[in-house]
Every structure is written in structure tokens, then in C-alpha cells.
Amino acid sequence: MRESQILMGMxxxxxxxxxxxxxxxxxxxxxxxxxxxxxxxxxxxxxxxxEVETExxxxxxxxxALSSCVxxxxxxxxxxxxxxxxxxxxxxxxxxIASSLRLPIVMAVVNRALSGPINIHNDxxxxxxxxxSGWIQIYCENSQEVYDACIEAWRIGEHPDVQLPVMxxxxxxxxxxxxxxxxxxxxxxxxxxxxxxxxxxxxGHMGEAELRLDPETPLSMxxxxxxxxxxxxxxxxxxxxxxxxxxxxxxxxxxxxxxxRSYGLIHPYRLEDADIAVIGLGSTMGTVRYVVDxxxxxxxxxxxxKIRAFRPFPVEEIIEAVRDIPxxxxxxxxxxLGAPGGxxxxxxxxxxxxxxxxxxxxxxIHGLGGRDASPSLIRSIFKGLEDIRSRxxxxxxxxxxxxxx
Amino acid sequence: xxxKPGWRELPRGAVSYKSTEEYETGDWGIQFPEIDHSKxxxxxxxxxxxxxxxxxxxxxxxxxxxxxxxxxxxxxxEECPAKCxxxxxxx
Numbered sequence: 001m002r003e004s005q006i007l008m009g010m011x012x013x014x015x016x017x018x019x020x021x022x023x024x025x026x027x028x029x030x031x032x033x034x035x036x037x038x039x040x041x042x043x044x045x046x047x048x049x050x051e052v053e054t055e056x057x058x059x060x061x062x063x064x065a066l067s068s069c070v071x072x073x074x075x076x077x078x079x080x081x082x083x084x085x086x087x088x089x090x091x092x093x094x095x096x097i098a099s100s101l102r103l104p105i106v107m108a109v110v111n112r113a114l115s116g117p118i119n120i121h122n123d124x125x126x127x128x129x130x131x132x133s134g135w136i137q138i139y140c141e142n143s144q145e146v147y148d149a150c151i152e153a154w155r156i157g158e159h160p161d162v163q164l165p166v167m168x169x170x171x172x173x174x175x176x177x178x179x180x181x182x183x184x185x186x187x188x189x190x191x192x193x194x195x196x197x198x199x200x201x202x203x204g205h206m207g208e209a210e211l212r213l214d215p216e217t218p219l220s221m222x223x224x225x226x227x228x229x230x231x232x233x234x235x236x237x238x239x240x241x242x243x244x245x246x247x248x249x250x251x252x253x254x255x256x257x258x259x260x261r262s263y264g265l266i267h268p269y270r271l272e273d274a275d276i277a278v279i280g281l282g283s284t285m286g287t288v289r290y291v292v293d294x295x296x297x298x299x300x301x302x303x304x305x306k307i308r309a310f311r312p313f314p315v316e317e318i319i320e321a322v323r324d325i326p327x328x329x330x331x332x333x334x335x336x337l338g339a340p341g342g343x344x345x346x347x348x349x350x351x352x353x354x355x356x357x358x359x360x361x362x363x364x365i366h367g368l369g370g371r372d373a374s375p376s377l378i379r380s381i382f383k384g385l386e387d388i389r390s391r392x393x394x395x396x397x398x399x400x401x402x403x404x405x
Numbered sequence: 406x407x408x409k410p411g412w413r414e415l416p417r418g419a420v421s422y423k424s425t426e427e428y429e430t431g432d433w434g435i436q437f438p439e440i441d442h443s444k445x446x447x448x449x450x451x452x453x454x455x456x457x458x459x460x461x462x463x464x465x466x467x468x469x470x471x472x473x474x475x476x477x478x479x480x481x482x483e484e485c486p487a488k489c490x491x492x493x494x495x496x
Binding site for chain 2: 229
């Protein structure tokens with residue numbers, strides 16, 4: 001199978017569109033104007049050329065795009081959409097509806113700074129705001145990961161123990177608009193891997209039924225859910241996220257047999273004997289890997305931990321990976337105004353609060369609004385971590401790095 | 406609350422596991438009406454005004470409240486010309 005893969009030159013947007021073409025979902029609904037990306041433009045070409053059987057629904061807003069996907073997924077279809085930044089913000093209300101109805105929609109989120117001030121470049125302020133919406137979030141480092149995640153996402157979200165929507169997050173411009181080599185599977189292999197959508201059985205008011213709207217087996221989806229039931233249904237979503245922690249690596253392992261590529265929940269690099277390490281998400285971690293290799297050549301014991309799944313957050317795996325490292329820097333590409341630190345920093349610190357063995361942890365907020373995360377910037381973070389390690393304390397908990405004073 | 410299913414048992418996706426006919430909304434209210442039949446003139450206005458259809462007219466012409474569905478809004482007491490309905494707090 002590995003031999004039959006074709007190397008293609010694609011940017012991140014095209015990788016999403018191509019993977020989704022191979023999945024051939026029933027419905028793609030999207031708002032086709034800014035902040036939309038090339039993803040749905042390319043996909044609409046596949047529709048026009050008859051390469052997919054998908055019903056393409058160009059709608060008047062992102063709110064309607066996700067609403068259409070909710071409807072399509074509720075009647076048992078596979079539904080896909082893509083958005084970015086303020087487009088995701090306009091979907092806000094429906095993100096919670098999709099996850100609470102347990103609809104395994106897949107959405108590509110091209111990470112762009114949430115205006116204002118008005119900006120279209122990369123940071124994680126859009127998807128970080130959606131972290132509590134009940135969607136699985138997978139962050140990708142390069143276009144290959146984007147392609148692979150857009151195939152795995154269906155199997156993860158549709159798993160009977162999960163049944164949740166999935167966001168595949170790719171950094172705007174850095175990935176979305178940059179040409180890279182991407183190994184692609186044959187159409188048939190993707191079709192076989194994703195298979196048919198699986199449904200769970202629920203007890204409806206007319207008896208047992210698959211969780212989808214079908215006149216033969218009527219169900220009420222989305223009814224009023226008050227103080228006597230809402231809490232229980234939220235608790236079920238918590239359980240589904242816990243199950244996803246098990247399912248994501250399972251699906252990934254199966255995919256690796258097909259593709260030879262595997263990612264898991266987290267990706268440690270040169271951590272075994274590391275004195276200092278950086279934890280982060282997305283494309284910046286490629287630059288961090290380059291810097292780590294450079295520092296290693298200079299004798300500095302540097303490493304990195306890339307977190308692929310931010311929701312669900314892989315607590316145990318992260319503890320295992322970095323508990324023995326003296327000093328750890330967290331790279332946040334988003335800020336939570338008024339909070340103790342960036343969103344990833346807060347999760348990592350919470351993860352380690354009860355651990356007796358834990359690193360010194362500092363937050364480095366960088367790259368807001370597309371500010372470049374250059375190798376020299378990453379080097380300065382490692383320099384800061386060396387200082388923290390030698391002093392044995394964190395004097396500056398949160399550093400805004402790369403901003404003009 | 407104790408007789409309602411827990412989260413492990415409830416169907417996923419927040420679908421209704423029983424018909425709305427079986428969903429008793431009477432426990433939403435904090436008060437319920439009490440009708441003093443000794444003062445009632447059998448005018449049936451409470452039956453017509455009840456927004457929930459929770460007040461029935463009996464064979465003998467008096468009205469009675471179905472507490473399974475009464476939300477305790479108090480419209481019946483307000484509209485009763487004989488002032489024979491009073492609202493009682495649930496304990």
C-alpha cells in the first residue's frame with residue numbers, strides 16, 4: 001500500500017480538499033467568501049467536475065453553513081465544512097448544538113487571528129475560543145498531517161464510543177497557503193478506511209432507533225433540555241471526550257498500517273535526556289524541531305513535545321513525557337485577555353499541579369496576528385529556559401515574545 | 406429527581422426517550438392552585454383561561470387541577486370572579 005501512494009505538491013487548503021474528495025461526503029456546506037479559504041473553492045471544482053457525489057450547499061453565512069451540516073448529519077449523512085477566524089466566530093452558537101446532538105461533522109479550521117483589529121494571518125485565537133464547545137481539536141504541523149487528519153477525523157468522530165464533531169486545525173498561510181509535498185493514498189484505500197458512517201442505537205420515544213432522523217423510526221432530536229436533564233447530557237459529552245483519548249490513537253494506529261505514518265495524541269522529540277523543552281501546537285513545532293537539532297549539535301540538551309490533540313487534552317501522556325524535564329516552555333499562539341496565561345499554558349500547569357515530579361513551567365505567548373515565529377525567536381525561548389533551569393525558578397511566568405516594547 | 410435515569414442510562418444525543426405526553430411539566434412550578442368548591446359558581450372561566458389545559462371540568466360541573474401539568478402560573482386565581490382559587494406554595 002505504501003508503494004501505491006502518490007507524492008503531490010499541495011498547500012494545506014488543497015490537502016484538506018483532496019482528502020475530503022477521497023472521503024466523498026454527502027454534504028459540504030460553506031460560506032464561500034472571506035474569511036473562507038481555497039478549501040471549499042477547490043472542493044466545489046470537484047463537485048462541478050463530477051469527481052464526487054457530494055451535495056454542495058453555498059450558504060449566506062457561516063452560521064448557516066454549520067446549521068446545514070447539522071441538518072445533513074442529523075439525517076444520517078456525512079457533512080463537512082471549512083472556515084477560519086471570524087467565520088468560526090459566526091458559527092459559535094451552532095458548534096455547541098452540533099456537539100450536544102452528537103453529530104460527527106468534520107470541519108477544517110484554518111487558524112487565523114480573530115479580528116479585531118482586522119487581521120487574516122495565523123494565530124490560534126479562533127479555535128482556542130471554541131475549545132469548550134465539545135469538538136475534538138486536532139492541530140497539524142504540516143500539510144501531510146493535515147491530509148492524514150482529514151481522513152482519520154471521520155473515523156474518530158463517528159466511533160460509537162465518541163460520536164462527536166471534529167475540528168482539524170491548520171495554521172493560516174503557514175500551512176494553508178504554502179506548497180508542500182504530500183503523500184496521498186489511492187481513492188479506494190481512503191474509501192475503504194473511512195467505510196460507511198456508523199450509528200449508535202438509542203432509546204427514543206417510539207422505541208430503539210439509530211441516532212438519526214428517519215421517518216421509519218421516529219426520534220425527537222434537539223428538544224428543550226432543562227435543569228432535570230441537561231446536566232446528564234453534558235456529563236455524557238465529557239465521557240465521549242474521555243473515550244476519544246483512547247480512540248484517537250486506535251484509529252491512528254490503524255491508519256499507520258495503511259500509510260506508514262502515525263501521530264498519536266502527542267509527539268515527543270529528543271525528550272529522553274532533555275534538560276529543557278518546549279511544548280506547543282501546530283506549524284511552529286516544525287521550526288522548534290529545527291532549532292532543537294541545532295542546539296543538540298551545540299551540546300544543549302533540548303527537546304520538544306508537540307501536542308496534536310488539544311481536545312481531548314492528553315493529561316497522562318503529557319505527564320509521562322515531560323515530568324522529569326527540569327524546565328519547560330509552553331508556546332501559546334493565542335492569549336486569553338485577563339487570564340493567568342495562554343490557554344495551553346493553563347492546561348499544562350493544571351496538568352502538573354498534583355504531580356510531585358514536575359518541571360518549572362513558563363509561558364511564551366508569540367506569533368499573534370501572524371507575527372513570524374523565527375528560529376532566532378525560538379532560540380531565545382530556549383535561552384530563557386536555560387536561565388530558568390540554572391536559577392531553579394521561574395521569575396517571569398508569562399513572556400510576550402516578539403512584541404515591540 | 407431520583408426516579409429519572411442517570412447519565413449512563415439516558416440515550417445519547419439528548420433525544421427524548423419518552424413521549425411529551427409522559428413528560429410531566431407540573432414539577433416546574435413552585436406553587437399550585439387550590440379551589441374552594443364551597444364558593445365556586447361553576448362558571449368554568451378557570452378552565453378556559455388555563456394556558457396549559459390543566460384544569461378539567463368534572464361531571465358535577467366543578468373544576469379540578471391536574472397537578473401533573475399545572476405550572477402554577479396563577480392565571481386561574483387571577484381570573485376567578487368568585488375568588489375561590491388561591492395559590493399554595495409547594496413544600
